[in-house]
Each structure stands twice: as structure tokens, then as C-alpha cells.
Amino acid sequence: MFGDYSLGDLGAIFAMQGFAGLILFSVYVLMALGLAIIFGQMGVINMAHGEFMILGAYVTWMTSNAVQQFAPWLFPGYFFIAMTLAFIASGALGMLVEWAMIRHLYKRPLDTLLATWGLSLILQQAYRSVFGAREVGVELPEWMMGSWQATDSIQIPINGMFVMALTILITIAVAYVLFWSSWGKQVRAVVQNRVMAGAVGINTEKVDRYTFGLGCGIAGVAGSAFTMIGSTGPTAGQLYIVDTFLVVVFGGAASLFGTIASAFSISQTQSTLEFFLSGSMAKVITLLTIVAILMVRPQGLFALKVRK
Amino acid sequence: MINARFFNRSELIGFLALAVLLFVILPLSLDIFRLNLVAKYLTYAFVGIGLVICWGYGGILSLGQGVFFGLGGYCMAMYLKLEASSVENTKIQSTPGIPDFMDWNQLTALPFFWKPFHSFPLTLVAILLVPGIFALIIGAAMFKRRVGGVYFAIITQAIAAILTILIIGQQGYTGGVNGITDLRTLHGWDIRTDHAKFILYFVEVVLLFACVIAAQFIRLTKLGRILVAMREQEDRVRFSGYSVANFKIFAFCAAAIFAAIGGAMFTLEVGFMSPSFVGIVPSIEMVIYTAVGGRMSIFGAVWGSLLVNFAKTSLSESFPQLWLFGLGALFIAVVLAFPNGLSGIWADYVQPRVDRLFGSRKSGWNDNSVADGAPAE
Numbered sequence: 182m183f184g185d186y187s188l189g190d191l192g193a194i195f196a197m198q199g200f201a202g203l204i205l206f207s208v209y210v211l212m213a214l215g216l217a218i219i220f221g222q223m224g225v226i227n228m229a230h231g232e233f234m235i236l237g238a239y240v241t242w243m244t245s246n247a248v249q250q251f252a253p254w255l256f257p258g259y260f261f262i263a264m265t266l267a268f269i270a271s272g273a274l275g276m277l278v279e280w281a282m283i284r285h286l287y288k289r290p291l292d293t294l295l296a297t298w299g300l301s302l303i304l305q306q307a308y309r310s311v312f313g314a315r316e317v318g319v320e321l322p323e324w325m326m327g328s329w330q331a332t333d334s335i336q337i338p339i340n341g342m343f344v345m346a347l348t349i350l351i352t353i354a355v356a357y358v359l360f361w362s363s364w365g366k367q368v369r370a371v372v373q374n375r376v377m378a379g380a381v382g383i384n385t386e387k388v389d390r391y392t393f394g395l396g397c398g399i400a401g402v403a404g405s406a407f408t409m410i411g412s413t414g415p416t417a418g419q420l421y422i423v424d425t426f427l428v429v430v431f432g433g434a435a436s437l438f439g440t441i442a443s444a445f446s447i448s449q450t451q452s453t454l455e456f457f458l459s460g461s462m463a464k465v466i467t468l469l470t471i472v473a474i475l476m477v478r479p480q481g482l483f484a485l486k487v488r489k
Numbered sequence: 490m491i492n493a494r495f496f497n498r499s500e501l502i503g504f505l506a507l508a509v510l511l512f513v514i515l516p517l518s519l520d521i522f523r524l525n526l527v528a529k530y531l532t533y534a535f536v537g538i539g540l541v542i543c544w545g546y547g548g549i550l551s552l553g554q555g556v557f558f559g560l561g562g563y564c565m566a567m568y569l570k571l572e573a574s575s576v577e578n579t580k581i582q583s584t585p586g587i588p589d590f591m592d593w594n595q596l597t598a599l600p601f602f603w604k605p606f607h608s609f610p611l612t613l614v615a616i617l618l619v620p621g622i623f624a625l626i627i628g629a630a631m632f633k634r635r636v637g638g639v640y641f642a643i644i645t646q647a648i649a650a651i652l653t654i655l656i657i658g659q660q661g662y663t664g665g666v667n668g669i670t671d672l673r674t675l676h677g678w679d680i681r682t683d684h685a686k687f688i689l690y691f692v693e694v695v696l697l698f699a700c701v702i703a704a705q706f707i708r709l710t711k712l713g714r715i716l717v718a719m720r721e722q723e724d725r726v727r728f729s730g731y732s733v734a735n736f737k738i739f740a741f742c743a744a745a746i747f748a749a750i751g752g753a754m755f756t757l758e759v760g761f762m763s764p765s766f767v768g769i770v771p772s773i774e775m776v777i778y779t780a781v782g783g784r785m786s787i788f789g790a791v792w793g794s795l796l797v798n799f800a801k802t803s804l805s806e807s808f809p810q811l812w813l814f815g816l817g818a819l820f821i822a823v824v825l826a827f828p829n830g831l832s833g834i835w836a837d838y839v840q841p842r843v844d845r846l847f848g849s850r851k852s853g854w855n856d857n858s859v860a861d862g863a864p865a866e
Contacts, residue, residue: 286824295773295776295820296821296825299824300817302813302814302816306813306814306817423647426643426646465651465655472644472648472651475644476634479634479636
């Protein structure tokens with residue numbers, strides 16, 4: 182399959198596909214981070230995660246429209262407002278869902294999967310009723326359009342770079358919150374031993390609610406970033422949910438580093454293969470490889486060693 | 490170790506109620522179009538029965554039952570398609586004698602894996618064996634390595650996604666997103682006539698009852714007890730010297746084969762097979778039917794498939810927007826409030842009243858409420 186290309190061409194192909202893969206990587210990481218917190222830390226399978234992401238995307242879209250209409254001078258920087266709003270909207274909805282539904286199901290992880298699937302159906306139909314079935318796209322501010330000419334044959338889009346920078350920032354922020362802040366220590370304490378954490382005075386219910394809210398909020402930010410590179414429809418979230426779950430499981434559910442590593446390897450494999458094979462076959466081969474590796478190593482790439 | 494009686498009293502009533510409904514009431518009261526719809530709903534009941542064994546009793550939630558449903562359906566569809574694409578029927582094609590979609594995709598010869606489907610007996614064997622062996626491979630790979638619970642659910646879901654993408658991508662070999670359509674005869678017998686549909690309905694109901702009895706047999710033997718024990722305390726069963734993996738593989742394969750029978754009947758009843766019955770969404774919907782009927786009840790699975798699909802058809806005909814809200818809400822309600830589904834409601838609320846009303850000896854039933862005897866365990 183490499184026969185028809187010269188070495189220089191191949192280099193450029195790998196660089197460009199590699200960058201396309203990096204954008205996919207950003208989307209995966211942003212979605213998987215929230216999921217890794219919810220699934221890895223709390224053991225809840227949130228099938229509606231994609232819909233929380235789409236909520237963020239719609240919030241961004243509405244913000245962009247509102248800013249264009251009422252405060253055009255704000256437009257170059259509207260994205261940062263939109264991102265904050267997306268985080269708040271998705272996080273608030275997440276906490277509501279946790280209160281109404283998830284907290285009754287902590288002892289039945291498989292049932293969280295079914296209940297959140299029901300939730301995702303409702304949210305999808307709600308988006309369709311409110312925003313219409315057509316896909317919507319936001320208008321990018323001028324500084325985000327165009328691309329950066331690295332060499333003659335390599336072009337790198339600026340919005341892609343922006344999304345990547347954002348991904349890195351959010352990842353660092355999440356890592357900081359979980360591993361260094363006192364709240365993150367409470368979360369990890371609850372995960373490791375709920376009864377003991379409660380006994381030393383941690384309000385476990387509150388921690389659960391905020392953890393779920395944080396995971397959903399990050400999904401909202403992911404959706405916000407997603408509008409920078411693609412359009413949003415009511416069912417767009419569902420396209421990514423299985424991939425994202427595989428990313429989290431493949432990386433080792435409780436390990437943030439594993440999530441990032443697996444998002445990187447999966448997105449790079451897929452986008453490189455996509456150039457040489459048809460898109461569908463690239464996806465089939467990538468997914469099959471993951472499933473095969475998971476059969477050999479069910480605990481994922483980076484497993485936390487916990488005595489059970 | 491089979492119980493003294495195969496069905497206890499309330500199970501017998503449930504069985505008879507279902508038999509009367511499916512064999513007498515529905516065929517007499519519905520026109521052939523509606524009866525065909527019922528037949529379509531009932532194909533999901535096969536999947537539901539499998540899920541009761543695998544999920545309700547074994548505790549293994551498979552989100553990939555659509556894969557087996559689809560494999561069974563595709564095996565049947567391949568046979569029917571080959572019969573419909575005889576050389577005389579396809580003489581306008583550039584290569585006569587191969588299915589039309591292959592001709593459109595510039596294939597000039599029948600792919601090797603289509604060849605066995607010229608033969609009817611081989612097809613019948615394949616409908617059971619292909620999904621069975623596929624389930625055996627997946628099950629052996631996962632359960633021997635003690636992958637279970639949530640991880641198993643996600644991986645089966647991924648397999649459903651892979652198979653769908655593969656079928657859609659390989660248009661020349663599988664018919665792509667349209668699936669295998671334009672099916673005409675089964676072993677020379679036209680399946681599109683009303684008469685044929687009537688007969689197929691009865692064939693399907695007989696098969697369904699065979700599956701119900703097979704599932705009841707699994708439930709009542711020692712096997713069923715080990716499945717329940719495994720679900721509750723897997724380690725204890727393992728330490729007692731049972732091979733947990735083998736029992737899980739068995740339950741998963743049994744569920745796969747039930748689903749495949751349903752899929753094959755689906756192809757016959759509906760007249761085509763497409764990837765939209767294979768993927769993630771249909772697979773989860775099949776779990777919904779089972780959950781609504783009651784994951785612990787074999788009859789509940791049949792009722793769940795009938796009622797949810799009936800609601801789906803009537804709601805989505807008149808209020809297409811409401812249907813997804815309704816389905817989502819139903820699902821959340823069942824999981825949160827009624828984990829044992831309709832059969833649980835029946836056993837907890839209706840059964841005691843009925844018993845009180847008719848005294849403890851007799852028991853009444855009426856055909857539009859859920860008849861079922863499996864106690865919630």
C-alpha cells in the first residue's frame with residue numbers, strides 16, 4: 182500500500198494524517214477525560230455522555246449567535262465565554278441527573294448503563310425538538326480561520342491547533358484538581374474506600390454529586406471545542422460514545438494517564454490507516470485491534486493495582 | 490435435577506394464556522398485515538428469551554445480541570437471495586446468477602462464503618452454528634480471562650459496532666446499508682403471499698414455544714441454579730469447584746442461538762435483512778424489551794417484546810416525536826422503579842389480589858395483562 186508514494190510524500194502524508202489524528206485525539210481526550218472520571222472513579226457507565234457533550238456544543242452555538250447579535254465587539258473572544266457557559270450548563274445538568282437518577286443506582290453499574298441510555302434518548306429527542314434535526318455550525322472568529330504553512334507540503338489548520346492547546350490545558354487542570362487539590366483527594370478517598378471516607382468526615386454524597394458534575398462539565402467543554410472543528414446535530418454524540426468507552430477501557434479505567442495514552446494510540450492508528458484504506462475499514466481494523474488487545478489484557482494498558 | 494413439575498401452577502397458567510393468545514386469539518382477530526407485524530415483534534421475543542437466560546439468570550449483560558440476531562438473519566437472507574437470483578431471474582445482469590448488488594459492485598463471481606448457502610440444509614445448520622461458534626469464540630476469549638460485567642457489555646457493544654461498519658463498508662459482499670432485499674421464495678415456496686405469511690406466523694409461534702420450553706428446561710435444571718449462584722457469588726461457585734467460565738460461555742452461546750433463530754424468522758417474516766438490525770441501537774432496544782418484560786421471566790420477555798413494539802408502532806405512527814421520549818422514560822422508570830419489569834409488577838401486585846379474589850385454589854387471568862409466573866428472585 183506504500184508503493185505508489187515517494188519517501189518525501191510519505192513523510193508529508195504521515196505528518197498531515199498525524200495532525201488530523203491529533204485533532205481526533207483531542208476530541209477523544211476531552212470526551213474520555215469526563216468519562217474516565219465518571220466511569221473510572223465512580224464506576225458509573227454514562228451512556229448519555231455524548232449528549233452532555235452535544236449540550237455544550239449547542240450552548241456554544243447559542244452563545245455565538247447571541248454575541249454576534251448583541252455584542253459584536255466581543256466576537257473574537259466569545260469562545261471563552263461559551264466554554265464557561267457550556268461547562269456550567271452540562272455540569273448543572275449532570276448534577277441534576279446524579280441527584281434524580283444515578284445516586285439510586287451506585288450498587289448496580291449495569292443498570293446505570295441502561296438508565297443513562299434512556300436519558301440519552303430523551304436528550305436526543307429534546308435537542309431535535311428544540312434545535313431541529315439539521316446540523317448547526319458556529320461561525321469562527323477570523324483569527325481562528327486559515328492554516329499555518331509549516332513546509333511546502335504540510336499545512337496545519339489553526340483551529341485544530343487551538344483545540345489541541347485547549348485539550349492540553351484542560352488535561353492539566355483536571356490532573357491538578359484530581360491529584361493535588363484537597364477536593365480531588367476527597368474524591369480519590371471516596372473511590373478507594375467509601376465507608377472509611379465517610380467515617381473520617383467526608384460528605385460522600387456531595388463528593389459523588391460534584392464528581393459527576395465535573396465529568397459532565399468537561400464533556401460540555403469537549404462539545405464546545407468540538408464546534409470549532411465540526412458541525413453539531415442531535416445524534417452527533419452517539420457517534421463517539423462507543424469509541425470513547427473503548428478509549429477509557431483500553432487505557433485502564435482508573436488511570437488518567439492510560440486514558441490519554443490510549444486516546445493517542447487509537448486516534449493515530451485510525452487516522453493513519455484512513456489514508457490508505459477506506460474510512461470504514463480503517464475503523465474496523467482499529468476497533469478489532471482494540472478488542473483483541475482487550476481480550477489478551479482485560480485490565481487495559483495501565484491498570485491500577487488494587488487489592489480486592 | 491429437574492423439579493417434580495416442569496411448570497408450577499402459575500407458570501402453567503402463564504404458559505396457557507400465552508398459547509391461547511398467540512395460537513387462537515391473535516390469528517382470529519387480526520388481519521394478515523397486523524398478524525405479520527405481531528410476527529415481527531415476536532422475533533425479538535427469541536432474543537428476549539436468550540437475554541433472560543444470559544442476563545437475568547447468568548448476570549451477563551450482552552449489548553451485542555443484535556450481532557447474533559443479524560448473523561442468523563443474514564444466513565437466512567443469503568439463502569433466499571441466492572434462490573431469488575437464479576440465472577433466469579438475473580439474465581439482464583453482466584454476470585447472471587449472482588445477487589444483484591454484487592453485480593452493481595462489479596463482482597463477477599460468487600464469494601466463497603456465499604457458496605454453502607445454495608443448500609437449504611446447510612443454511613439451516615449455518616443459522617445455528619455461525620452465531621453459536623461466534624459466541625463461543627467471544628465467550629471463550631472473554632470469560633476464560635475473567636472479563637465480565639461492565640467490560641463485557643462494552644466489548645460486546647464494540648463488536649456490534651464493528652460488524653455494522655463492516656457490513657455497510659463491504660457493499661459488494663453484503664449488500665451494504667440497504668441490506669439484502671428482494672427475497673422471494675423459500676425452497677421454491679413463495680413467502681410473499683398472505684397464505685405464506687399466515688403459515689410462517691404459526692411456524693414462528695411453534696418455534697417460540699420450543700425456545701420457551703428449552704429456556705424453562707435450562708432454568709429448572711442444576712444448570713440454571715448454578716447460573717443464579719454465579720450471578721450472586723461468583724467466587725464461591727468457583728471455589729466450590731465449578732468452572733465458572735464454561736457455564737458463562739454456555740449461557741452466552743444459548744442466548745446467541747435463540748437470537749439467531751429470531752433473526753432467521755425475522756428475515757422470513759419481513760422479507761429483507763439490513764445492518765439496521767445489527768448495530769448498537771437495535772441491540773440495546775432488545776435489552777429494553779427484556780427489561781420491560783422482566784429480566785427474570787421467560788414469559789415476561791415475550792410480553793415485553795410484544796407490548797413495547799406494539800407501543801412503538803402505534804406511538805411512532807401517530808406521535809413520532811413522543812416515541813423517543815416515551816421509550817427513554819420507560820427505560821429509566823423500569824430500571825429505577827421496577828427492576829423486575831412487568832413480571833415483577835405482576836408477581837408483587839396483581840398475583841396476590843387475583844389469588845385472594847379467586848381463592849387459593851383457582852387463579853384467573855385475562856389476556857391483556859401480563860401473565861407470568863416466574864417469581865422475582
